[in-house]
Amino acid sequence: MQRQTFQQDAFDIARHKLKTGQLSRRQFVAALSALGLSATIRPGAAHAAASEIVVCNWGGAAIDAFRDAYGAPFTKSSGIEVVVDGAGPSTGAVRAMVEAGNVIWDATDGGMTDAAVLGKGGYVDPIDYSVVDKSRVGEGMAAEYGVANYIFSNVLAYDATQTDGKVPAGWKDFFDFDKFPGQRTMCKWVQGQLEAVLMADGVKPEDMYPLDVDRAFAKLEPYLKDIIFWESGAQSQQLLREGEVVMGNIWHTRANLLRKENPDLTWTWENQLIFASAWSVPKGNPAGKEVFEFINSSLLPEGQVTLLRAMGNGPTNPAALALMSEEDKAVYSLAPENLKDVLHVSAAYYAEHDAEVQNRFLDFISR
Amino acid sequence: MSHFQRWALALTLPAGALMLAFYVYPILQVLGLSFSEPTPGLGNYAELVTNPAIRRVLWTTVQVTVPTTLITVTLSYIVALAMVQMAPGRRRLAMFLVLVPFWISVLVRAFAWITVLRRRGIVNSTLQDLGLIHKPLALIYNELGVVIGMVHYMMPFAILLLYANLSDIDQSVIRAARSLGARRWMIFSRVWLPLSLPGLLVAALFVVIFSFGFLVTPALLGAGRVLMVAEYISVQISNTLNWGVATALSTSLLVAVGLLVWLATRHPALRAALEGGRK
Incomplete structure (x- = not known):
């Protein structure tokens, strides 16, 4: 936890330097690999704001799985890169970031409870259901401050x-x-x-x-x-x-x-x-409203089944059931x-x- | 102040400014939160006194810290005393062996202890194979496991502190004692021990202060059964958003540690030991 927070901070610093031209691309990549972060982000997209969505989850194998299941389909349809940061968006971490006015995450992967707690405290924006299609998730999975991304x-x-x-x-x-x-x-x-x-x-x-x-x-x-x-x-x-x-x-x-x-x-x-786990959007997220396009895309059944196969995290879109084999259903809650x-x-x-x-x-x- | 001293002082300014910006200012912010979250006032400090759960957490911390400190300092003293008397070659080897665990991450060490101490771990299975015990001993997931893990973590620090202190002791004093006919035990109890007492106290102080901040070791080796103050603060910051109580508790700890160090510096011999040697 502490170490990840530190890396998080170091990543932030390096990214800022790249943006402001204090670091060359090559130096940036070298700095990241020194931090053990090269696998978690895509530096190529980091220089142009709003051409990337930064998603924060809990790290480990989930970094690659999120990139394949949620990131790749969205990048394919929109051309916008999806960066997965595994630093762990605890409610405390989100609050600290929002209060410091230095938000680097567009969507965080927390429980439905976290979404409600953060919403009550005013640290996350309401989900924009004019963009996010509620009918893509099952009953009770579309809350004011969080929409269920997996079960x-x-x-x-x-x-x-x-x-x-x-x-x-x-x-x-x-x-x-x-x-x-x-x-x-x-x-x-x-x-x-x-x-x-x-x-x-x-x-x-x-x-x-x-x-x-x-x-x-x-x-x-x-x-x-x-x-x-x-x-x-x-x-x-x-x-x-x-x-x-x-x-x-x-x-x-x-x-x-x-x-x-x-x-x-x-x-x-x-x-x-x-x-139900949920996406939340921290107040003042760098990509702004564009994140809701990503969230909407992440609710498509194909990507969700990809995540199920990689990790066991189950789809929230009822339509995904039709795409599942018996083997898939055996690990689907x-x-x-x-x-x-x-x-x-x-x-x-x-x-x-x-x-x-x-x-x-x-x-x-x-x- | 001489010209040179003014220059030397000026050279410390950038470091001082960095400390102020990145260390003192955030600490003041934490202090501020403890008086303002969730409502302005002393409510958080009142809660520290009245909340029985926090009292239990503090008591657990004391219950773990005291044996950890006593065992760490005793074992480290023995190692340091032996190292001082070793031939240079052996001493280098000993120093290397002391430093190896020093470089291993605390998380890895905690998991390693789990492997050693668990019910089917190497200690329990060896004792069972030898017929010394019939049921596995509960060596872990309790205070005993936490103390073992913490002693192991703290020993290299304490050994280095004590070694520095003991090697400062003038060997001619020892030779004088010997030439005057003192036997081993007499030399130890009348010469080594009194001369190294300030170093021992500084090492103990160091272990106590570190113990207040232990997070990973109690969390893993205590497995929920040993809740110490650092973990409690971490939960309140990351999970329950009880920042007011967490910052009040951190501030109180900081003050307690500050007081301990201040008390230590009141004593000239301790101050000398704290400042590293008497030269």
Whole structure:
């Protein structure tokens, strides 16, 4: 996080110098490769403002995947380059950039909750639905400050060698330590954690919100000593890969990577907790209104299926389902066959309560 | 002031201006936020005192910092004392071995410790193979794991500080003690230890100050169970947008660290050690 922020800053400096002629193109490229950034951006487009869209996501393999799935089709149709920066657009980072009046991102990839929180604080512009076609996304995926760019889930992943081949039936079994002895992993970031606990405690999806936090804590308390809390997707993957835990509440994209490595490490869609990720547009973004053309283009089904195949991040455009093979549907959260007893995590609830519930959760698990 | 001194002073001006612009000014901004976010006043500082979760975070930080400091300083002192007495060739090798971890990123080191200390890691599986334990020991994902990781991170710093301090001690004093018939333990307790006490305290101070700022190590080796103050601040800045409380907490930490250093400089021997040697 800190390192990425630093690189971000260094990138910014180098780009500014290129624009103002203090650095030649060649020096700029050399500076970037020194920063380890050459793979993340396209310096060739950097000198002419508004001929590029800078997208910020969370880095890693998602940089290339975003470029192929969202960037390439848009560049082909519009001639505008798409630059993907993997620095991680946390709400704090977006706020800092907007308040400093030095915005370098046109579209940020955050949760629907982030979009609502940033909108409430006045740090992002409303999505311009005169350009962005609402009908390209499913129901509830076009909000005032964010439009859903992909779907992902928290799923119950398990190590079949440690469960003796038994398939855990949802979160009830996750917290059944008699039936499935051994350690578990859950996420430190609260969204999707208490929901799993409450589902195990018998709360129905339709009665989930507002969350009964006290009830969830009471249910979770006796098991805390057997739970390791992950904070990055890589860490959740490592815990299962090394056999440290029997089961985990992890992102389905990570579960998918695990299964590709080792078929014994797999997951169940039962009780999956579904999230929508969203594009937001920071106030004062460099490309201005043009970014909405990019966002509209990113909702086309073909690119979204490309992203699904690369990463497992699922399409938000219902038309994408028709383009999918059986193999694609097996990793798609919203494929009809995967929707057994699922919960759609409420962005509206977290837009109001995330800070409070997150802090209570961190305090609770660290006691 | 002589002509030369005025010139020397003038030469420090660019560096001073840079510090003001890129270090002091942002810190003042942070200080300002702590009084103005989300509403003007002292509300954030009141929250630091009244919020039990923040008290627990601070208490956890103390609980981790104290053993980390004691263990780091003790182990580093032993290494530094041995290095001072080594022949030059061996000393170079020892110095190299101390510096190797120094150059490895904190993230890599944390993941390496996970591999070593986890339930199926090398330590637990060796102990189990030898029949010494039946169930894996909980060496990680708790305060113990965090302390291990932090001690490992801090030792090269402490060793270098202590080595510099110990090699400043005049060897003729040691020879004098020996010629007057003092035995090893006597030489250590009556000569080495008193003369190196300021260096020890400076190393301890250094470890304490660093421990307040540890983020990656507790986050990875504590796995959510050990929430220390730097991580708490980071969450409030990046995730919950609670900038008021975060900046108030940072400001308080800065003041606490400043006070510690100021107290240390009150004592002449400590000041000398802080300024690096007595020459």
